Amino acid sequence: MKAHIFLPFYWGVGSLFFLSFWGMAESEKLLVFPQDGSHWLSMRDVIEELSKKGHEIVVLVPEVNLLLKESKFYKRKLYPVSYPQAELDNRFEAFGHNLFAERSFLNKAWVEYWNVRLIIDMFFLNCDSLLKDPETIRYLEESQFDALFTDPALPCGMILAEHLSITSVYFFRGFPCALEHTMSRTPNPVSTIPRCYTAFSHQMTFYQRVINFLVNYLETLLFKDLYTKYLDIAADFLKKEVTLSSLYGQGSIWLLRYDFVFEYPRPIMPNMAFIGGINCKPRERLPQEFEAYVNASGEHGVVVFSLGSMVSEIPMTKAMEIAEALGTIPQTVLWRYTGKPPSNLAKNTKLVKWLPQNDLLAHPKTRAFITHAGSHGTYEGLCNGVPMVLMPLFGDQMDNAKRMESRGAGVILNVLEMTSDDLSKALKTVINDKSYKENIMRLSALHKDRPISPLDLAVFWVEFVMRNKGAPHLRAAAHDLNWIQYHSLDVIAFLLAIVLTVVLIAVKCLKFCFQKCFGKKEKAKKATKSKSH
Amino acid sequence: MKAHIFLPFYWGVGSLFFLSFWGMAESEKLLVFPQDGSHWLSMRDVIEELSKKGHEIVVLVPEVNLLLKESKFYKRKLYPVSYPQAELDNRFEAFGHNLFAERSFLNKAWVEYWNVRLIIDMFFLNCDSLLKDPETIRYLEESQFDALFTDPALPCGMILAEHLSITSVYFFRGFPCALEHTMSRTPNPVSTIPRCYTAFSHQMTFYQRVINFLVNYLETLLFKDLYTKYLDIAADFLKKEVTLSSLYGQGSIWLLRYDFVFEYPRPIMPNMAFIGGINCKPRERLPQEFEAYVNASGEHGVVVFSLGSMVSEIPMTKAMEIAEALGTIPQTVLWRYTGKPPSNLAKNTKLVKWLPQNDLLAHPKTRAFITHAGSHGTYEGLCNGVPMVLMPLFGDQMDNAKRMESRGAGVILNVLEMTSDDLSKALKTVINDKSYKENIMRLSALHKDRPISPLDLAVFWVEFVMRNKGAPHLRAAAHDLNWIQYHSLDVIAFLLAIVLTVVLIAVKCLKFCFQKCFGKKEKAKKATKSKSH
Structure with a gap:
């Protein structure tokens, strides 16, 4: 810190210089507790940058995993889990299949819930195994990390941070919905902030606000359902009772993987x-x-x-419908698909096992993007200015898709119900109706028009937390107040009590005076009357 | 905008390059409506940077003014006002004198209120004159500005922006308190955000929360008192009724002249x-x-x-007390003072008519800073890591001073009540007790540890608004809801009505069924009874 005393100021000279001075000044040790799956991918980019700046990085990885592979940029610390690789593969396969299962309007949410639980339950098993593995825990205790960098969608990282007495930087997509608001104590008015799965915008009609109000309570139930068992293992491991609020409240910075070109404006916090x-x-x-x-x-x-990394195969009848539609457009279609090729595949359609999605979207010859509307894909479409046909499958994808459609940058299709003709029409619309290209280009320009790149910003804040050992000056005082105090209900009750007491005393006094004055007169009158009688 | 299509991305290469590309791409025309006085000084710095980047800048200036002087960086457009220069000078002189007038505990607020009104009333006269000057208004109408850059402490700029149909960037200190929260529709919980003049921190005791709760209502009264007459002249000028909310709601970006090393964390908005x-x-x-x-x-x-630009003279007895205290320390004191030198001035004290405050504070040999705790001075002390003796005089200064004192970076003195000995002790404390230097250095390091310099950030956002003609994507939906809607009271009433109706119908049904079933039995019973008799 003392380096500052001798430093001339770099204000105005260029903040990045300032940044890199800090970066080079000291190498710190970062523990990473990621979430397996696509969310890991952009977290990895930040880690690579941090590693290039000389920090030592250890990533905690379950020995059975999907995408948490080895790299020269970090050291993996493997911990044992209680199931074999086949179990993981089977679950992910079942997950993909279930997305295309027939479902009625009524059991839609139920099917989605249980499908997501397929994966999430495995993450819980990981956490349980980790906390019960003395060797890994001893290693972590002895390693003297400066901070934890974690995906807070599930609270395992926070339990570790509490045990190791280190602060965290959260790297979060914003799903499960409202987690970042609830846990950072940010006001989250239900009248202007659409809840997950509603696909509403921030400008809601009265009836949308009613639904949003009700969905808000479902969220609370979902949190309880997902997280309560973590609190149980946390209590066992930490040897004390903790609350979600106290666990999450120890984090310093929320790096949120959205911006306000995509997301609707809402209250936020300085951290x-x-x-x-x-x-x-x-x-x-x-x-x-x-x-x-x-x-x-x-x-x-x-x-x-x-359709993203979670879906590589789709039912043959659906695949054939899609193949038929793709054959109706003059563009060449590059389709990432690892299943059996549909027999009616047209000449313009090339199946590939993998594709360089961002580089392809950034190519000037790309006319449209058919996507499941995952957060990574949607942002790549937005950033590169490519109109989208959106086929949301689960999680935040319907909300992502709506955000693009409502801005005139894409068309949504229900992949389960759409016909071949629907897809063909949607594609022709986003390619030939110029407004889609204009809208996505306008959004793209706005999205990129910012004072510092998101990667630089993420790296800055992780380094900030490591070098300053947290950011307590950004911690909201609301963390220390309960619900009644935060909403000033105790103050209101106190003031009401005073007002009532004053009124009561005043009434008593008036009554007393009244009796004194008029009571005497009354008596006098009565006395006079009785005398006159 | 289209330039983006052919541009490679600069993410990761350096955001400032990106920034300067935009800056050079197009020259825009900016109207500036400033507030005279010290608040203008840092606004001018932004304007100079914008001018260097090639933008055309016109500053609207009342022909009688204090600090709004000519410059090569902007064109001044003078408008007539209804009073002479002498009036302005007299008022500022009276203002300075009144700060040192004796006041009882009870009439403290009253004296402060009327003293500030001395100045603020003159700003109202300026606004009235401007809106009634057809020549200036015609000039503004014909000039085709891309945006307005204004200090929104008083709403005159917003009335102009409404008339010219241009959007605004607000450059604001945060005083009058809560203006930026009220007008941007940011939640502003009274339980964690201290109100102006309370000098509380964000961590309040119960009784502090009670006082904060009450002061909150005084703020609303103050807003009404200050701004209602602006609404009257706005209605005359715009030929329609407007509200403060609709006027301020048209602004795009709030550039707020504080940070969260100095200020306490609180909810904010993306704009x-x-x-x-x-x-x-x-x-x-x-x-x-x-x-x-x-x-x-x-x-x-x-x-x-x-003691800042508003105070150059102080009563002789007070000046002598101060001079005596300054003589007791071994440091050389550089005192900006334009009044008659006190006769007891010690050898170590040098009176100067002006001093290069920031450059002096930045000098490694500076040991302490005696300041009135104005926002500029406090930030210069903070930024340069100089422990402070704080003598707040009016406005936000007591709150500024408390923020420094509560972090162990300074000592507060009541300039009206302090003795010579108090000042001497305070100076010796902040100079000799190492904790003050350590604390202010820690704060200074945190304050400067940010991803982009404040000047670059301000310039970026003004240019952003000019090139994008606003920032509607950052406009909170709360602007379109009334108080009842925002707090979902209509939704709650609607749901309660449904629940009550359902309960009512259920009760009626049950009653009906009950009567049908038991009523018959009762009748049957009665019939049987009467038969048996």
Whole structure:
């Protein structure tokens, strides 16, 4: 810290200089507790940058995992889990299949809930195994980390941070809905902030506000359902009772993976930084295979199609409907698909096991993007200015899709109910109706028009927390108040009590005076009357 | 905007490059409506930067003014006012004198209120004159500005913006208290956000929360008192009724001249940017006179003393008390003072008509800063890491002072009541007790540890608003809801009505069924009874 005394000021000279001075000044040790799955991908980008700046990084990884692979940028610390790799693979496969299962309007939420639980329950098993593995815990205790960098969607990282007495930086997508608001004590008015799964905008009609109000209570139930068992293992492990509020309240900074071009404006807190679009990297040269496809596409260009890393196969009848629709457009379609090729695949459609999604979207010849509206994909479409056909499947995807559709940058299709014709029409609409391209380009320009890149911002705040050992000056006082105090109900009750007491005394006094004055007269009158009688 | 399509991304390469690309891309025309007085000083810094980047800037200036002087960086557009220069000078002189007038505990607020009104009433006269000057208004109408840059402490700029149909960037200190929260529709919980003049921190005791709760209502009265007459002239000028909410709600960005090292954490909105310390410039070489003083000060160094631009003279008895105290320390004291020198001035005390405050505070030989705790001075002390003796005089100064004192970075003195001995002790404490220096250095390091300098950030947002013609994507939906809707009271009433109706119908049904079932039995019973008799 003392370096500052001798430093000239860099205000105005360039903040990045200032930043890199700090970065080079000291190497710190960071513990990372990630969430397996696509959310890990952009967290990894931040870790790579931190590693390049000389910090030592240890990533806690369950020995059975999906995407948490080895890298030169960090050391993996593996911990044992209670199930084999096959179990993980089976669950993810079942998850993908269930997304396309027939469901009635009524049991939609129920099917979604149990499908998501398939995966989430496994993360709980991981947490339980980790906390019960003395070797890993001893290693963590001895390693003297400066901070924890974690995805707070589930509270395992926070239990570790509490045990190790280190502060955290949260890297969060904003789903489960409202978690960041509840846990950071940010006001979250139900009248202007749409709740998850409603697909409302911030400008709601009266009836939308009624639904939003009710959904708000379901959220609370969902939190209870997901997190209560973590509190049980936390109590066992920490040897004391903790609350979610006390666990999350120890975190210093929320790095939130959205921005306000995509998300609707809402109250925030000073310890939040917005890094939406962090996954949108500079365009790199396409691999030869894809370069060839794009070059061969002629004036019509290409359409990029991917349903994300969680879905690689879809039922054959659905695949054939999609293949039929793709054959009706003049563009070349690059479709990431690892299942059995549909027999009616048209000549313009190329199936690939993997595609360089961001680089393809950034190519000037890309005309449209068919996506499941995952947060990464949607931001890549937004950032690169590509109109979208959105086929949301689960989680936040319907809300993401609505945010794009409501801004005229895409068309939503229900993948379970759509016909081949619907898809064909949607594609032709977003490609040929110029307003879609204009809208997404306007949004893209706004999204990129910011004073500092999201990656630099994320790296800055992680380093800030490491070098300052937290950010207590940004901690809201609301963390120390209960619900009654926060809403000043105790103050109101106190003032009401005073007012009532004063009124009561005043009434008593008046009554007394009244009796004294008029009571005497009354008596006198009565006395006079009786005398006169 | 279209430039983006052909641009490679600069994420990761450096945001300032991106920024300067935009800056150079197009020159825009900015109207500035400032507030005369010290608040203008840091606004001017932003304007100079914008001018250097090629934007055309017109500053609206009353022909009688204090600090709004000519400059090569902007064009001044003078408008006539209804009073002479002497009136302005007299009022400011009276203002300064009144600060040192004797006051009882009870009439403290009253004296403060009327003293501030001395100045504020003149600003109202300015506004009235401006709106009634057809020549200036015609000039503004014809000038086709891209945006307005204004201090929103008083709403004259907003009336102009409404008339010219342009959007605004607000440059605001945060005083009058809560204005930015009320007008931007930011939740402002009275339980965790101390109100002006209370000098509370965000962690309040129960009784502090009671007082804060009550002061909150006084604020509303103050707003009404200050602003209602602006609404009257606005209605005359705009030929329609407007509300403060509709006027302020048209603004795009709030540039707030505080940060969260100084201020307590609180809910904010995405259209707020925090530029506290923007006045803290890189240290420049001291003028020869001051260089000589500092060099001659020896190992003890210097103390800088200024009560700000609004106070240049103080009553002689007070000045002599102060002079006596200053003589008791081994440091050289540089005192900005334009009044008659006190006869007991010690050898170590140098009176100067002006001093390069920031450059002196930035000098390693400066040991302490005696200040009135104005926002500029306090930030210069904070930024340069100089312990302070704080003598708040009016407005936000008591609150500023408390923020420094509560963090162990300064000592507060009541300038009206303090003795010579008090000042001497306070000075010795902040200079010799190392904790003050350590605390202010820690705060200073935190304050400067940010991803982008406040000046760059301010310039970025003004340019953002000019090039995008506003920032409607950051406008809170709360602006379109009334109080009842915002707090969901209509939704709650609706749901209660449904519940009550359902309960009522259920009760009626049950009653009906009960009567049908038991009524018959009763009849049957009665019939049987009567038969048996």
